[in-house]
Amino acid sequence: MRIIFMGTPESAAKVLDNLISSQHEILCVVTQPDRPKGRGQKITSSPVKELALKHALPIEQPEKVKSNPVFFSLLKSLNPDIIIVVAYGKILPKEILDLPKFGCVNIHASLLPKYRGAAPIQWTLLNGEKETGLTIMKLNEGLDTGDIIKQEKVFIDEDDTTPVLTEKLFKRADNLLHKALVEIESGKAKFIKQNDSEASYASLITKELGEIDWKKSALEIHNRIRAMVPWPVAQTYYKEKLLKIWGSKIHVLDLVGGSNLPGTIVEIVKNIGFIVATGNGHLLITEVQAEGKKRMPAYNFVIGHDVKIAETLPN
Incomplete structure (x- = not known):
């Protein structure tokens, strides 16, 4: 498939790395703008950008994705089959969600509808959960409210930290995403509505x-x-x-x-x-x-x- 990839942190870079080595075509990589980081406030690229540079992939770093006609026109000109979003950090407007042939899919680090939001792994640990998982869903205009395509459960050890659990979860991302993409392209994917009455939210960590x-x-x-x-x-x-x-x-x-x-x-x-x-x-x-x-x-x-x-x- 012809893919536009949107993501920012190390976990997203690992997913992109596997997509690069697959049979899919990466048309463009979209990531957050370079930001000051650390004590010295040195301007730093995201892990996703670093990987894209290594493989000479086209990179876009828009400050905003809503009401940005230049950015939208670029995406449209690429004619993607699908947009894959992994911890990108911005909410996509309807015009982008509707652009690809198969829509936009997201990898979310919880068993939706539990822990919708920005920090599912941290809140899962903070609340002492014994299990969590990965969800691949079709994005809509809500906050992690889209239809579920695939899920996989992961058990949590009592001493797992956020980085350890993140790695544990995203080790499963490649296989789960591969299955989802095969089913989406073949028309065999099942899109399951979320039960909003079971939803919980994982707000930004302060x-x-x-x-x-x-x-x-x-x-x-x-x-x-x-x-x-x-x-x-x-x-x-x-x-x-x-x-x-x-x-x-x-x-x-x-x-x-x-x-x-x-x-x-x-x-x-x-x-x-x-x-x-x-x-x-x-x-x-x-x-x-x-x-x-x-x-x-x-x-x-x-x-x-x-x-x-x-x-x-x-x-």
Whole structure:
């Protein structure tokens, strides 16, 4: 098929890479404009653009896709059979949705109608779900409300972080997309309406979502820590300085002599890290990042900052 590909992050680049090596023809790659990134705010291309450049594919980076007649005319002139969208970052207008012979399809990282929206993987982890999956759907004008073409379930391990679960999901994307494209082209695809009554939404992740409340349960805090990797990263304070928490494990601890206030450091675990009391249970902190420093094993932080039992992390 003649394909226009729209996507931006690394997960989208992996899908594009497999399409490039398939029998399909990539007419054009559309991705977000180059943006400032990192501490130095260096102008950086998206992973999708980098891959497209490597393969000398035509690239478009419109600031807007709605009310952009020049961009629409370009897409129309390419006469695509289908547009494939993977985490592009912009909502397509009806004129683009209706342009290709077979419409526009999207790979969404949840089992729709659950977790419609911008951050399905993070919210899946934040809510402690045991399973999720990939959905290939036909795009319409709604927010992830289009008809379902294919789905595949994926089980979640208790220590999966956002990058780990993203990789786990998108390992399945190529085979699922291949099946969907074959069925679409042959006219055998089934388009299943979503049940809106079962829908939930995964809003954009904000920096505030990284704030740890030690009065929550160990499980809730652990889920927040793994969901907030790699941004904004879960955070607390130690001696009034920001401390980012990159890794943790639920810890079963049999303490003698009563309970501790949430946020209290109750044990140092040699070569691993430190254990913190929560509103319900205990959490072993395994990887941290002190203010202005690089990520490090939590035990290195303990040694370097002379962390003591009974010190507290504020709520």
